[in-house]
Amino acid sequence: MSTTAVFTVEGMSCGHCERTVTAGLTALSGVTNVTADAKAGRVTVESTEPLQDDQIRSAVTGAGFALVGRA
Structure with missing residues (x-):
């Protein structure tokens, strides 16, 4: 079973x-994919x-x- 969550992160400004x-x-156990969007934070x-969390x-x-x- 897969879990997906969206988090708000402050301080990202670039690639x-x-x-x-x-x-x-x-690097966290079980994490299979991460998509970071600096513009959206x-x-x-x-x-x-x-x-x-x-x-x-x-x-x-x-x-x-x-x-x-x-988020």
């Missing part, structure tokens, strides 16, 4: 930012496991950005 957030989130995460927040913060919450 490099998108790649940095994507790399951090892709959103990140879509697909996973085979339930998505834990605290894990998403930790990965986004570790990448240097701020997770606002689920």
